[in-house]
Amino acid sequence: MSEPTIAARNPIGVELEAGKQYFFCTCGNSKNQPFCDGSHSGSDFAPKAFTADKDGKAFLCQCKHTGNAPFCDGTHSRLPA
Numbered sequence: 421m422s423e424p425t426i427a428a429r430n431p432i433g434v435e436l437e438a439g440k441q442y443f444f445c446t447c448g449n450s451k452n453q454p455f456c457d458g459s460h461s462g463s464d465f466a467p468k469a470f471t472a473d474k475d476g477k478a479f480l481c482q483c484k485h486t487g488n489a490p491f492c493d494g495t496h497s498r499l500p501a
Contacts, residue, residue, distance in 0.1 A: 422464055424448040424484035429499065431479040431492035436472035443467040444480065444490035454480040454490065 425448030432454050436442065443456040447465035450457040456467035468489050472478070481489060483496035 424465065426483050426485075426496075426499070427453045428482035429496045430482065431496070432482050433477050433479050436474075436476065436478050438472050438475045441469060441471045442490075443469055446484060446489065448482075448484045454482055 424446060427445070427448045427450070434454065444467060445452075445454055445456045445459070446468055447460040447463055449459035451459070460466060470490055479492045481492045481496070483499060485495045485499060486493045487495065
């Protein structure tokens with residue numbers, strides 16, 4: 421699989437609604453970060469569907485290298501510049 425584009429080197433805080441399904445961008449090319457807008461079309465990437473467990477703010481990954489997608493796990497701080 422190709423390497424994803426790093427959309428940003430910091431997480432983004434978003435408000436999620438419990439029970440709602442979201443589609444997390446895994447390619448890094450979406451103009452609607454951190455969510456998918458279809459920019460992966462024609463690549464070997466696909467969005468990651470997830471359903472929010474609870475209402476409230478969550479910090480989602482924008483570096484696209486987290487081990488806990490879609491949530492930030494701090495991996496961005498260890499990526500080479």
